[in-house]
Amino acid sequence: MFSKVHTVGIRGVEGYPILVEADVSDGLPGFTMVGYLASEVREAQDRVRTAIRNSGFKLAAKKVTINLSPADIRKEGTAFDLPIAVAVLAASGIIDPSALRSCIISGELGLDGEVKPVRGTLSITEAAKKDGKTRCFLPEENVEEGLITEGMAITGVNRLRQLVDYLNCPSSIRTAVRGNDFMTEEQNSYDMDFSEINGQLLLRRATEVAVAGMHNILYIGPAGAGKTMAAQRIPTIMPTLSLEENIEISKIYSICGLLPADRPLLSRRPFRSPHHTITPQALTGGGRIPRPGEISLASGGVLFLDELPEFQKRSIEVLRQPMEERKITISRIHGSYDYPANVMISAAMNPCSCGYYPDRSKCRCTQQQVKNYINRISKPLLDRMDISVEASPLTYEEMQGTGGESSSVIRQRVEKARIIQRDRLEGSGIYFNSSMKQTHIADFCKLGTAEKVFLKQVFSQMDISARGYNKILKVARTIADLEGSLTIEKEHLAEAVGYRNMETKYWGGSNG
Numbered sequence: 001m002f003s004k005v006h007t008v009g010i011r012g013v014e015g016y017p018i019l020v021e022a023d024v025s026d027g028l029p030g031f032t033m034v035g036y037l038a039s040e041v042r043e044a045q046d047r048v049r050t051a052i053r054n055s056g057f058k059l060a061a062k063k064v065t066i067n068l069s070p071a072d073i074r075k076e077g078t079a080f081d082l083p084i085a086v087a088v089l090a091a092s093g094i095i096d097p098s099a100l101r102s103c104i105i106s107g108e109l110g111l112d113g114e115v116k117p118v119r120g121t122l123s124i125t126e127a128a129k130k131d132g133k134t135r136c137f138l139p140e141e142n143v144e145e146g147l148i149t150e151g152m153a154i155t156g157v158n159r160l161r162q163l164v165d166y167l168n169c170p171s172s173i174r175t176a177v178r179g180n181d182f183m184t185e186e187q188n189s190y191d192m193d194f195s196e197i198n199g200q201l202l203l204r205r206a207t208e209v210a211v212a213g214m215h216n217i218l219y220i221g222p223a224g225a226g227k228t229m230a231a232q233r234i235p236t237i238m239p240t241l242s243l244e245e246n247i248e249i250s251k252i253y254s255i256c257g258l259l260p261a262d263r264p265l266l267s268r269r270p271f272r273s274p275h276h277t278i279t280p281q282a283l284t285g286g287g288r289i290p291r292p293g294e295i296s297l298a299s300g301g302v303l304f305l306d307e308l309p310e311f312q313k314r315s316i317e318v319l320r321q322p323m324e325e326r327k328i329t330i331s332r333i334h335g336s337y338d339y340p341a342n343v344m345i346s347a348a349m350n351p352c353s354c355g356y357y358p359d360r361s362k363c364r365c366t367q368q369q370v371k372n373y374i375n376r377i378s379k380p381l382l383d384r385m386d387i388s389v390e391a392s393p394l395t396y397e398e399m400q401g402t403g404g405e406s407s408s409v410i411r412q413r414v415e416k417a418r419i420i421q422r423d424r425l426e427g428s429g430i431y432f433n434s435s436m437k438q439t440h441i442a443d444f445c446k447l448g449t450a451e452k453v454f455l456k457q458v459f460s461q462m463d464i465s466a467r468g469y470n471k472i473l474k475v476a477r478t479i480a481d482l483e484g485s486l487t488i489e490k491e492h493l494a495e496a497v498g499y500r501n502m503e504t505k506y507w508g509g510s511n512g
């Protein structure tokens with residue numbers, strides 16, 4: 001006899017439909033599995049046969065053939081155990097195959113027939129919905145996560161035996177579907193706020209501009225000047241997380257096994273701050289079976305690189321491609337894996353190894369030492385930081401002062417500026433000023449005569465490269481958007497130019 005069971009495989013963060021076919025026939029007894037299988041999938045046959053036996057089912061001594069299709073995609077992971085077991089039992093006449101048509105089955109099996117949780121449930125249920133399926137049988141522990149997918153009937157199972165009973169008696173199936181009270185959780189529930197930062201007007205303003213246009217930002221300044229404090233609060237002024245975006249980000253966490261079972265959606269935008277000893281692979285993702293790295297876990301939020309010059313050169317350099325493409329591709333013999341890398345990068349560094357330059361009353365570094373320290377940041381990387389800003393030590397008055405505007409007030413301005421960008425760039429596939437290509441810059445960053453004269457002056461004084469020129473225009477566009485101005489005015493340009501002063505001061509001019 002022959003049977004078919006639908007399930008979902010995962011590649012990168014996306015699920016794709018897999019069909020498990022089982023054929024049980026007379027012939028030399030045996031168990032064969034085909035279909036471009038990774039070693040852990042091939043090992044499923046031992047788990048499946050033992051779990052079936054220990055669940056009290058007796059298989060006749062027959063020839064069992066399992067095929068997982070499509071054949072051109074490599075199957076990985078242990079979530080195929082349960083669908084394979086069901087396919088075998090259906091082909092053996094133990095399960096009524098009529099119940100299998102419109103559902104997805106996923107789960108790992110223990111030798112005693114227990115159903116164990118799998119990673120990436122959210123990717124599985126979203127792919128099932130896309131494939132037109134209406135019901136998913138999932139490990140009990142994955143039910144809450146599966147319920148995120150709208151309109152999908154989710155049934156949790158603890159044991160293989162329980163699933164067989166359900167399939168043979170559909171009226172007994174207990175099902176849950178996502179309720180309307182789903183997104184009750186406050187989506188801007190951060191335990192920190194911009195109002196906690198005293199003074200630092202320039203730092204605050206630069207951060208707001210950076211977030212409004214998704215520009216990468218570099219903070220330079222001595223320890224204790226508030227660099228980390230500002231970076232940590234970036235997510236609090238980013239636009240409120242929509243459900244769709246939250247699902248996309250949560251998928252990444254699900255695949256890494258980082259979503260708590262009882263609260264399967266993120267409640268806030270990610271802020272990832274890996275230590276500077278991190279390996280390039282941990283930062284970008286990888287491994288034998290590739291997993292997302294820190295840059296993907298920061299997707300939709302902030303990747304903060306504190307003490308930037310202390311990072312391995314290689315770690316920093318590997319970020320260049322994802323910074324431009326907003327995704328990361330990991331190549332393997334078996335194909336390539338795409339992970340999202342839609343992040344805002346913020347970095348912080350001391351101006352020298354002691355941290356006090358240019359305060360010569362405290363800094364003991366020689367000019368050459370300062371230069372060597374600064375030069376650990378390669379120019380191509382520096383080139384990708386759209387905004388660099390100096391965090392100066394707090395004055396006495398600033399320390400005494402009360403905080404500035406709250407995150408929610410700043411967020412409203414950011415959201416407005418984001419809407420302007422989205423509308424202007426509609427249909428181009430990009431959403432932020434920082435992602436604009438040459439043609440967009442030509443269309444949307446036109447300058448008047450006075451503005452051109454101003455930039456020409458700046459050029460002759462600051463020796464700015466062509467790339468630097470474009471960055472100034474993009475940042476100026478964002479500043480104009482924050483103000484609701486259709487045109488880029490001189491004051492917008494002047495502010496954008498100001499965010500390049502650090503480069504001139506510390507790196508000695510433009511890089512091109």
Ligand SMILES: [Zn+2]
Nearest residue numbers: 352354363365
């Ligand atoms: Zn120093």
